[in-house]
Amino acid sequence: MKAQGVLGWLALVGLVAGVVMAFGIAPRELTQGNVQRIMYIHVPAVWVAYLAFLLACGASVGSLLTRHPRADEVAHAAVEVGLVFLGLNIASGSIWGKPTWGTWWTWDARITSVSIVFLIYLGYLLLRRAVDEPERAARYAAVVAIIAAPNIYLVHQSVNWWRALHQPASLLKAGGPTMPAILWLGILVNFVGFGLLAAYFVARRVSLLHREAQVAA
């Protein structure tokens, strides 16, 4: 309980620092203006979401091997939190796309692939709902999470070859980032803040799932 509280406060500090970086310290972008500040939500959100899905995959492997309910609870919570952050990424991208690209939505490579990943993990939650016995739901869901994680890469690769309008990755590429240091520092601070928040959410959700299981038993 105590560690969770600490994590919560750390997340709050991280988020405040992120807001300060995004609105106070980071400069106003020349062509896009203040709209560009959406980047400080948009980019960290997708990183955190994918980290959460990676965590879900690892926890699922652990869940199948050890049969410990805690591992499954972590996987379940991580997928839920990952979906929230991926949803945040899609929504913020849409809001950013309207003034800059002139459209809320386009079938561009990265938008498409992120939405497909979103659907895959929605399927994960649907499956959990549909299976009545919690123990069986845990096993099935773990299998889906294990397949889904490497599949993220395949989805991205295939959709990239299919078409591209979105700017390619600006930070995680060979040869280092091309944007000014102050911008990616802003992203980094927000990433840490979001990451802490996600960890806090996962921890809270795990204890909630744990109590739900106790009540059901």
Add this chain to the structure above:
Amino acid sequence: MFQFAVGPDRERLAGTLPGLLWVGFVLSGLLALGRTFVIERENDCWEALLMAPGDKSAIYVGKLAGNLLVMLTTEVLLLILFAIFFNVDVSAALPPLAVVVVLGTLGLASVGTLFAAMTASVRTREVLFPVLLLPVQVPVLLATVKATEAVLAAEPLAAYTHWLQLLAAADVIYLVAGILTFEFVLEP
């Protein structure tokens, strides 16, 4: 049905043919895959599967092989029908087309067999199975449609090697994951 959806324009029809072909393959495949384990479930033979001696992954491979056979047979029939009704000559592109079809079907069937075992006992099986399977299959579908397009347009192998590589990689990942995780799915 496809003829009505796209209209009689020959040019447009030729452009959409690879996609239509795979829509046909996937729809027929879904029917076969979704029923993979239903016989066992309905007749209470699930325990018999569990008691079968040897590695549980053998059951997976067996079921997968059965599905592959059914799906490939259907696809050959569909392909012949497509060639007749849409008046396309596929004979020249047959060897590379066969590679694409086999690789794509393997990807579809490997995940499909695994997911079918999970959804066999679920009340909303008919809905849940495609909802679960199709998003996962997006890379395979994209790769097969693109490769089929290139094959039918008689493009050189180099134009679609990357799609074949992606398909092969996907097949390997799905197969390994299926073989490793199947025993956990099979438990009652």
